[in-house]
Amino acid sequence: MKRLLLLVAAVTAIAAQAQSFPGSKPITIVVPFAAGGPTDRVARDLAEAMRKPMGGVSILVDNAAGAGGSIGANKVAKAVADGHTLLLHHIGMATMPTLVRNLPFKVETDFEYLGMVNDVPMTLIGRPSLPANNFKELTAWIKDNNGKINLGNAGIGAASHLCGLMFQNALKTDMTTVPYKGTGPAMTDLIGGQIDLLCDQTTNTSGQIEAKKVKAYAVTTAKRLTTPALKDLPTLNESGLKGFEVTIWHGLYAPKGTPADVLAKLNAALKAALKDPDFIKKQEGLGAVVVTDKRVEPAEHKKFVADEIAKWSPILKAAGVYAD
Numbered sequence: 116m117k118r119l120l121l122l123v124a125a126v127t128a129i130a131a132q133a134q135s136f137p138g139s140k141p142i143t144i145v146v147p148f149a150a151g152g153p154t155d156r157v158a159r160d161l162a163e164a165m166r167k168p169m170g171g172v173s174i175l176v177d178n179a180a181g182a183g184g185s186i187g188a189n190k191v192a193k194a195v196a197d198g199h200t201l202l203l204h205h206i207g208m209a210t211m212p213t214l215v216r217n218l219p220f221k222v223e224t225d226f227e228y229l230g231m232v233n234d235v236p237m238t239l240i241g242r243p244s245l246p247a248n249n250f251k252e253l254t255a256w257i258k259d260n261n262g263k264i265n266l267g268n269a270g271i272g273a274a275s276h277l278c279g280l281m282f283q284n285a286l287k288t289d290m291t292t293v294p295y296k297g298t299g300p301a302m303t304d305l306i307g308g309q310i311d312l313l314c315d316q317t318t319n320t321s322g323q324i325e326a327k328k329v330k331a332y333a334v335t336t337a338k339r340l341t342t343p344a345l346k347d348l349p350t351l352n353e354s355g356l357k358g359f360e361v362t363i364w365h366g367l368y369a370p371k372g373t374p375a376d377v378l379a380k381l382n383a384a385l386k387a388a389l390k391d392p393d394f395i396k397k398q399e400g401l402g403a404v405v406v407t408d409k410r411v412e413p414a415e416h417k418k419f420v421a422d423e424i425a426k427w428s429p430i431l432k433a434a435g436v437y438a439d
């Protein structure tokens with residue numbers, strides 16, 4: 116009898132917690148890369164847009180950066196599943212399972228999928244002092260400087276790593292990769308001339324391209340972009356790298372086992388944020404496209420990530436680069 120009463124009390128407590136979620140306790144969105152970078156930017160804009168639909172509770176951003184995004188993802192996989200710790204991650208959720216040998220969590224089973232946020236093109240950019248002024252000149256410069264070129268990235272499994280691999284494979288060249296905890300700090304070094312090239316999301320590069328702080332060579336999408344700062348850039352495909360296409364996407368996750376009512380509240384707040392005109396405007400200004408399709412539904416988000424794992428796995432295996 117005593118046991119039964121305890122069980123009833125525990126179930127009632129969980130139900131009450133779900134009902135009162137989020138209460139006054141802040142929600143933290145973990146970003147698995149450094150502050151000041153493109154994923155961080157999306158997370159901060161999203162946190163602001165979700166605050167009102169979440170009843171005004173504080174939504175903080177925690178940069179748990181390192182190891183190509185796997186440290187932050189692991190932190191959330193192991194966090195208390197009460198809806199107060201979330202993860203904003205990108206295409207790394209689809210590349211890490213292939214690229215990281217001893218990944219300490221399972222993308223497929225250690226998370227609740229809350230819905231997708233946006234699709235973001237990448238751009239190939241260079242340090243301001245780089246002599247090449249367009250993609251044709253860049254390929255000639257790469258040929259002339261074979262073995263001496265530094266390419267920044269955010270570690271194995273990061274979007275910049277994926278794009279850099281594809282770029283080197285397409286050109287049949289080998290560059291020295293310089294890993295950072297995120298492309299925020301990589302951008303600082305590119306502008307300072309410490310590295311030569313970087314492939315990064317437009318949520319980090321559009322402002323620097325517009326301000327002419329870096330040289331921009333191409334976009335990684337199938338079609339040219341319409342964002343004013345980026346509309347004159349050719350695609351890599353039209354520049355001669357036939358079939359080159361990579362778009363980065365972001366999704367929101369909670370630890371496995373988060374109560375269903377809490378997940379429903381978070382998904383509703385995400386959907387409201389994705390319809391917020393200010394959020395849409397900010398994202399569009401950075402070249403990102405806010406998700407309006409069925410991928411805002413958790414089941415479709417999960418299916419999309421599984422499809423992306425299947426799509427990228429053979430390509431990454433062929434490249435033969437792994438992290439332990």
Ligand code: ASP
Pocket residue numbers: 148149152153154155268269272273274275276296297298299315316
């Ligand atoms: N753009 C980075 C990447 O390459 C991550 C970041 O700093 O947001 O994955």
